[in-house]
Amino acid sequence: MxxxxxxxxxxxxxxxxxxxxxxxxxxxxxxxxxxxxxxxxxxxxxxxxxxxxxxxxSRTELVDAVVARVVERGDEALAQVDLDGDPRAALERLIRNSWRLVDEARTVVAVAEAELPPERIRSLHDSPAARVQALIERGRDDGSFRDDTPVTWQIAVLHQVLHGAGAEVAAGRVAPADAPDLITATVFDLLDRR
Structure with a gap:
């Protein structure tokens, strides 16, 4: 036929x-x-x-597709965040919006971290990381952020702080409403000039 x-x-x-x-x-x-x-x-x-x-x-292939979808949709949402103006204020807006996305997807992210290789998780975050990198570099250039540590390190720490906050919320040690302030304070401790 x-x-x-x-x-x-x-x-x-x-x-x-x-x-x-x-x-x-x-x-x-x-x-x-x-x-x-x-x-x-x-x-x-x-x-x-x-x-x-x-x-x-396989389940791993499905988890990969789910995480890719979650990250892609999150990246689309973060692309709408106004990153103009003062780099510090822009980064705070980006952190608060990023936290909302991490909080919504924290269980899926935990599953991914348990089942996918770290390099795959990093590659899925390339686009969001590029946005953060451009913003941090702009802040380094205008003197808002320290430039004595590698920008890649600063981005990695920001990523870990966001996901660490998700783990702390999941464990019941941090209230979801408190997480954005804690994340922001921690990140600015890392980025502020000494």
């Missing part, structure tokens, strides 16, 4: 919908229970396990 272009296009559209449903279900399941299985994710998505495995050969 010859398949028509319309039939192939419909199947592709169906496959795209299944992938989207699987990713949405994975976020929901992994946020509720980090050890959620592929079977649980397929059930939540309303698709069969065979269909889920047809799109994602």
């Amino acid at each position: 010859v398949r028509t272009t319309a039939a192939v296009g419909a199947k592709r559209a169906d496959a795209v919908r299944n992938i989207e449903r699987a990713l949405d279900a994975a976020v929901t399941c992994l946020s509720a229970r980090p050890s959620a299985t592929m079977a649980e994710i397929a059930k939540q998505a309303g698709i069969g396990r065979v269909t889920l495995y047809g799109h994602f050969a």
